[in-house]
Amino acid sequence: MKIAVIGLGSVGRGVLETLAGKNIGLSVTGIADSKSGYIDPSGIDIKKVLMQKKKTGRCGDAGVTAMDVVREADYDILVEVSPTNATDGEPALSYMKTAIKRKKHVVTSNKGPIALAYKELKALAKKKGVALRHEATVAGAVPVFHTVEQGLAGNDIRAVFGVLNGTCNYILTRMAEEGLTYEQALLEAREMGYAEADPTYDVKGIDAAIKLVILANTIWGNGVTLDDVDRTGIDRLTPEAIRLAEEGDCTIRLIAEADKSSGLLRVSPRIIRKNHPLVVEGSLNAISIETDLAKEITLIGKGAGSIETASAIIGDLLFIAERYGRRP
Ligand code: HSE
Numbered sequence: 001m002k003i004a005v006i007g008l009g010s011v012g013r014g015v016l017e018t019l020a021g022k023n024i025g026l027s028v029t030g031i032a033d034s035k036s037g038y039i040d041p042s043g044i045d046i047k048k049v050l051m052q053k054k055k056t057g058r059c060g061d062a063g064v065t066a067m068d069v070v071r072e073a074d075y076d077i078l079v080e081v082s083p084t085n086a087t088d089g090e091p092a093l094s095y096m097k098t099a100i101k102r103k104k105h106v107v108t109s110n111k112g113p114i115a116l117a118y119k120e121l122k123a124l125a126k127k128k129g130v131a132l133r134h135e136a137t138v139a140g141a142v143p144v145f146h147t148v149e150q151g152l153a154g155n156d157i158r159a160v161f162g163v164l165n166g167t168c169n170y171i172l173t174r175m176a177e178e179g180l181t182y183e184q185a186l187l188e189a190r191e192m193g194y195a196e197a198d199p200t201y202d203v204k205g206i207d208a209a210i211k212l213v214i215l216a217n218t219i220w221g222n223g224v225t226l227d228d229v230d231r232t233g234i235d236r237l238t239p240e241a242i243r244l245a246e247e248g249d250c251t252i253r254l255i256a257e258a259d260k261s262s263g264l265l266r267v268s269p270r271i272i273r274k275n276h277p278l279v280v281e282g283s284l285n286a287i288s289i290e291t292d293l294a295k296e297i298t299l300i301g302k303g304a305g306s307i308e309t310a311s312a313i314i315g316d317l318l319f320i321a322e323r324y325g326r327r328p
Contacts, residue, residue, distance in 0.1 A: 001025075004029075007080065029041050066091070078104050078105070089112040100132070139303050140302050155294055158198055162255070165303070167189045
């Protein structure tokens with residue numbers, strides 16, 4: 001199948017590097033970053049584009065926009081991995097809608113449009129007979145939606161608990177283990193590249209809440225929004241609070257929880273026992289899924305990172321290729 005990639009940041013680069021390094025059977029016919037675009041129906045030389053991007057900061061021609069690529073390139077799947085906008089989802093939301101209206105499948109890591117308009121996008125995709133997949137929006141490499149939709153098919157998903165923000169988890173781990181202050185630990189998390197462009201999204205629990213909304217809407221289709229989440233961040237936690245928790249063989253983690261029957265949606269710092277499955281270290285993410293048949297399943301893995309997030313995108317691409325057939 002042919003793909004067009006919109007966005008050449010960390011995730012876009014990870015996808016292209018993976019496609020250049022592995023024979024996955026997908027060709028790239030369109031590509032765009034915020035400043036340029038490139039269309040080639042016969043297949044783009046990925047290594048050349050990556051090199052050009054590194055040298056010039058542009059992947060293609062300044063006269064070609066991302067929307068030109070979405071509208072005009074010949075592709076089967078749009079890979080939308082441009083920077084997220086949690087306020088109105090744009091311009092990514094328009095790219096996705098335009099692609100779906102052209103009867104193209106969409107795979108995305110973009111949290112904004114999926115948190116804001118999942119229902120609308122899904123309905124549009126259904127009408128046009130195409131797939132909308134967003135595994136990479138929640139917990140990076142962790143295949144939570146594949147697990148719920150395929151592995152746990154037939155189960156009633158009753159509740160979900162998760163450590164969904166790597167930045168907060170890193171900060172809490174460093175404060176507990178090394179006695180760092182909140183400010184020192186946040187600085188480190190930013191230097192490691194885990195934090196959002198605006199780290200208040202991480203530390204105030206907004207990023208985790210966005211992911212919780214995506215989880216709830218995908219699993220239960222209940223149309224919840226960010227305003228429905230009862231949210232407390234970690235920005236007011238003191239080293240003293242963490243020390244007290246540690247004395248009782250416990251620690252503090254930012255836990256996101258969603259419960260089907262009560263409708264509870266909450267993100268808050270919680271004191272939990274150190275041997276609890278959700279107590280993961282550093283920038284890791286963890287998600288526990290409670291079901292009627294399988295009971296509890298916990299997935300742990302990298303919640304961010306270029307190649308790690310690309311793994312989720314590639315999984316979605318190959319899912320679509322498998323289900324909708326490869327075109328020569
Ligand atoms: N800032 C996010 C985190 C990146 O720390 O988890 C992945 O969504």
